[in-house]
Amino acid sequence: MENSSIIDIELWRLISAYLFVLLLIFIFKVRGIARQKMLVMAAFRMTLQLVIAGYVLTYLFELSNPYLTLGVIFIMEGFAIYTIYKQAGTRLSVSLKKTIAISMITGTVFCLIFFNFVVIHFEPWYDPRYFIPIAGMIIGNSMTGITLSVKVLLNSFTSQRDMIEGALMLGAEPKAAVKPYVNHAFDSAVMPTINNMLGMGIIFLPGMMTGQILSGVSPLLAIEYQIVILLGILGSVGLSVIIFILLAYKNFFNQDAQFSPEGKS
């Protein structure tokens, strides 16, 4: 590390932080809330996953190999898509799953390329120190955005079936019949990002910025990164969600322009 201002946490001090977990276990016990098991599991997994991530990242940074960097991005995308499938429930048809994968990959890859080559512009282009954390943020936020839009879309297609079919009976194009619900799904997916921007810097300092400041980076440099990261997230969420919903609504209509809230199988 070129910057030596950061304090290395001694092992016993690090372990002392787990007292907070004990505190929570105590509260759960006293209040009779059956959450201890889950909390212990969460604390254990968090520790294990971060330790592994720390070693893997150290290894990747030292090797700095373009194929390895791309491999990591590939795994991230796969994991994100899998998480969306799991989060959205069991009702996803095969064609909808395909749509999710396509929109997730196109939206994030496009934003990632623009971000890495135009906005930050680092050398070499595959430098894992930049590439991997940025990809993580972009892919993670797009994942949350698409998950939200899938949920909202499926919910309103089920609850508003009469409205959609009523519009079709009047001669509406499928696109026009579902437009309000498709727009609502897009809006719900990008709202958290916009809200986040509104509170930024006043209500909270995001994790990345906190991390940078703790490791001795000047707050002015930290906000530069924070601003471009937030804009990148906004673009990536917006792009992947709009690709998703523009492709997705077609899955709910057959060739006779008949609507089915379960989608084509």
Place this chain on the structure above:
Amino acid sequence: MTTDLLFTIRELRVNNILNVNHLDIKKDKVTCITGESGAGKSTLMKTLNKMITPDSGEIFYKGTPLKEIDSVQHRRKVIMLSQVPLIFPGTIKDNLIMGYKLNGMKPGDDEILKQAIHNMQMTKELHEDAGTLSGGEKQRLALARILLLEADVYLLDEPTSALDEDTEMMVLDHFIREIKKKHASLLMITHSNKVNEQFAEERIYLSRS
């Protein structure tokens, strides 16, 4: 295939609900459909509007097989009104305009819209919120909305079930006079004997198969 018939239905089977071997529906007539609940009246109407594709059998619209006609283009000419009146969030005017838009037409001006509402025995103004209307008013708004469109056929599924008898008669009387002027045809599902007696020129009775 003779073309003085509006719909020609042969050996129609839908989902074990509906089973029609032979049915002709005439052009430019008011046809009332009655029958027990569960007999498939709404299902029949939806197949005519191409909202349901039959499992087997043929339907011809003015001599052309329905499956050869584009669904959206067909529905723009053969408009259907379902049992639940379709009310969009917004004002009465928004709702009337939505009809034009979904049907692919240019909206009429306020005078025409106002007249359409008053013809349906409604005393409401265009800027009033459609969401607060009563069930009967919503049905009349839905009827007013489709009457503004240039359809050839109107398929109505119990369009006036929430109205009192006097209003029902006045509303339907106006509706039928208007579609006669347009040389359009009307198919209507009804449970009212009075409506059936007074307005039907042709009658279809569906029994449970």
